[in-house]
Amino acid sequence: MRFGCAWYPEHWPRQRWAEDLRLMRDCGMNTVRIGEFAWSRMEPVDGRFALDWLGEAIDLAASFGIDSVLCTPSATPPAWLTSAHPEVLAVRADGRPEVHGMRCHYRPGSPLYRWFCKRINSALAERFGQHPAVLGWQIDNEHWQRSHDPDTLARFAEWCRARYGSLDALNDAWSASYWSQEYSDWSQLHAPPGSPNPGLRLAWHRFSTALTAEFQAGQVQTLRERIAQRQWITHNFHPHDDLDRAGLVDGLDFASWDAYAVDGPSFDPAQLAVEVERIRSLTPSRKVWIMETQPGSVNWKGTSNPTMQPGELRAAAWHMAAHGAEAVLYWQWRSAPGGQEQYHGTVVAQDGHPRPHYTEIARIGEEFKRLTTLLDQSAPVHPVAVIDRWADRFAIKHQRHHHQFDPAAHVRSWYAAVQRQGLSADLVERLGDQRPWSVVIAPQVHLADQPTIDRLRAFVIGGGHLLIGPRSCFKDDENALLAQRQPGPLSDLAGAQADDFYALETPVPLGGELGEGTASIFAERIGQVEREVAVWARYGQGHGWLAGQPAIIHRPTGKGSLTWCACWPDQELQRRLIARISRLAGIESSLIPPDGVTIVHRRGESGSFRVFINHTAQPQQVELGAVATERLSGTTASNLVLAPWDVAVVG
Missing domain, CATH: 3.40.50.880 (Class I glutamine amidotransferase (GATase) domain)
Incomplete structure (x- = not known):
């Protein structure tokens, strides 16, 4: 079981790195994700690579028993690239180009941008593709990119021609005679307007998925040609739902998920289970990593960004692990002094000292370490x-x-x-x-x-x-x-x-x-x-x-x-x-839990067990029907008493 965080060593002086890594180790972390937004430090000038600092960070982390997930940095092109070649920036639906200083604001279909990505990724893979402390690679960050530039619109017309074969077939599929929407030339096709034809809207987003998949496939190929076979490749998907994730997993060893409480201060147990299980189902390996999750609060909700209550982080982490997550990584370790996400939750505060929930995170890390073999050698069982x-x-x-x-x-x-x-x-x-x-x-x-x-x-x-x-x-x-x-x-x-x-x-x-x-x-x-x-x-x-x-x-x-x-x-x-x-169907549930308590059955080499989680702020009792061992505490009982936000591993 992997446990850790997103770490951005480029934000801090080298003399601080060891203290951060010590604190990570002390709270049970064994993995960091690095490099996803560091292109400007990796290649500060066009064609001149500076990767020694990254190698030092990876080596120092390894000395603390912490392995690394390395990211391709294509989500954030550097200023020398976007200023010299503004044509790599995406164009919004209203015709305005994106500007430097954002993320995921590039044109995924741009051949020039793909060339620059291949060059930096080649340098990274040649330097770190055999590194023993690099577990694997994350491609880009949270795909959601779309561009309305003329070249992309021309690609859309090509995609439609391949899908439908003829304009007659396209017009028929979209009922384009409605409101005189019929097309007589492929060049007339456009991105969806404010109130588009339903067929056009769906086709545009299917095309956008295919274009992003093509962009990702190029990065996967660059890595595969250079990295060790033991190093895996993934991508961290996000709740953005405008691209079809099932169309974006070809070539990946498994899919990852960025788990955030989108609709409230707390994780909804059904939402969290649905998200983990959905991502787990996307690849034949049925693996899933939680590449990001919030340590307390977020900063991007429109009205209020409340912090999760004591115990909720532990309940959420175990819920994700019970449903098959093989890693839980927090975003992020510490906020950069500047930047757009200063108020987002972190593991340590802006002064570098632990925040109150550090002790809870340390408890999760200790429990995961103690039950790693049990978790690694079992999987959820769903009838x-x-x-x-x-x-x-x-x-x-x-x-x-x-x-x-x-x-x-x-x-x-x-x-x-x-x-x-x-x-x-x-x-x-x-x-x-x-x-x-x-x-x-x-x-x-x-x-x-x-x-x-x-x-x-x-x-x-x-x-x-x-x-x-x-x-x-x-x-x-x-x-x-x-x-x-x-x-x-x-x-x-x-x-x-x-x-x-x-x-x-x-x-x-x-x-x-x-x-x-x-x-x-x-x-x-x-x-x-x-x-x-x-x-x-x-x-x-x-x-x-x-x-x-x-x-x-x-x-x-x-x-x-x-x-x-x-x-x-x-x-x-x-x-x-x-x-x-x-x-x-012959499925008998032997135990109906109290409201707010979930049960996940897992089976593995050492037999079957159940993970009980109380997702409420009130104590709960569960009658097991027979005496059983609770593995976190080592106690035996037939009546399970769960404190607020508590977890029990039984069997």
């Missing part, structure tokens, strides 16, 4: 999968129909319901045949591409139990409406179709075999159902078009079943629905 595809999130995000229909929150609500049932789940971009899931939850397979439909049908017919949500199979893969009502090509398996769909101004009651509950935000009215369909819930009074109509239906199909939840129900009803489907 359930949740399908969560970028294209579905992207399409719904830009056409919500109700301002509160956040597609990412919709997926999280279902994952939270899985957690409330005492289970955990894999997050997958697509359904393969290599994993032994018996239950698959597809909250919003919105764009019905044929390979996905074929996999879902095969899963059900072969004995799997599939749960689909509202807005399922509403459009085709080009973001155009299907000529069939929801759930489109899955209607025969469901035994019904939707009559219509509604944005809900107020919650609507639900009732039936699953008990009472409510639906909010969005609901579909299920029409006439076939004879073998069981209605598990109906809408109550409160919405004239929905009253008395089926809301949740279930149909055995082949060797499996399909359940259609045509609304967004409350958390408890979601949990009861998942419990019922799990029982049909």
Whole structure:
């Protein structure tokens, strides 16, 4: 288990480095990430490399038992480059060029910029590609770059020509006759305007993903040709969701994640689990590193940047580790005296002395070190999968129909319901045949591409139990409406179709075999159902078009079943629905945790164990049902007592 931080030795005099590294070692850190924003120090003048300082930092860290992750510095081109060649800077959607002093502000499609990146990366790889203390490499930083310059727009036209083959096919796919949007020449294509055609918007972001992947592939190739086979290559993805991360992992050994509490002062346990599991699923290795996470607070929220409470850092770190993170690294060790992120949380303060949460970080480091073998030789075990595809999130995000229909929150609500049932789940971009899931939850397979439909049908017919949500199979893969009502090509398996769909101004009651509950935000009215369909819930009074109509239906199909939840129900009803489907699949949760407590099952060479985490500010008790050993404390008990934000490793 790797534990550490982002360290920027270029910010500090050399005589300070040893003290920083001592403090890192003393709080259990064994890894630093360095070099990602240091191009101006690595190459202070065009073509003249200065890498001795970096070598000294890596060697000194190694003397303290700390290994390094080295980064390619392409996120921050130096001033000599951007001033001599301003054409490498991105152009914003309004036509204004980016200016020096930012990050990730380059044109990913620029051949000239790629040449400069290859040159600096070659120098780095030739110097450090065989270094015994360099574990691996991070490419760039948090891909999100897009540019609206003329060369990029010409590349977009080329990409569209390759994808669609002809303008007739493109116009047809985008329904371009609407508002006279039809194109008669490839040169007429443009980036999406303020209120774009849905097909154009999706195509532009798919193209932007492909262009960034091409940019990254060049850097990967430069490194592969020069570094030791044992050194790996990754990229640290961020909550920016405008690029398809699944399209950006080719050539990487694994994907990494920058985990931040985006929506509040604390980490939401479902959000954190979804993010780690999503990134873990992107590569065949199923590895994931947390390359950045906040030590206390951030500085970039619009209204307030509250600090996490005592214990929350530990709960978050263990939650990520339980879900498969093989490393947790804090951003950052210490703030630079100047720069744009002076107020961001750090491990030590601006005077170089530890902040109050240093002792908590040291506790995490000690626990990770003590249980490293257990963690390294085990992996999460999930009987359930949740399908969560970028294209579905992207399409719904830009056409919500109700301002509160956040597609990412919709997926999280279902994952939270899985957690409330005492289970955990894999997050997958697509359904393969290599994993032994018996239950698959597809909250919003919105764009019905044929390979996905074929996999879902095969899963059900072969004995799997599939749960689909509202807005399922509403459009085709080009973001155009299907000529069939929801759930489109899955209607025969469901035994019904939707009559219509509604944005809900107020919650609507639900009732039936699953008990009472409510639906909010969005609901579909299920029409006439076939004879073998069981209605598990109906809408109550409160919405004239929905009253008395089926809301949740279930149909055995082949060797499996399909359940259609045509609304967004409350958390408890979601949990009861998942419990019922799990029982049909033979999945029995032996333990339903109290609200706010999560359980992750792991299995490895030394057997199985469970990680319990209390994500609340109140003490919690969990009845284990039998006497078991808690590995962090070494005690045995049948009743687990968890303090606020506490962690227990049982088994």
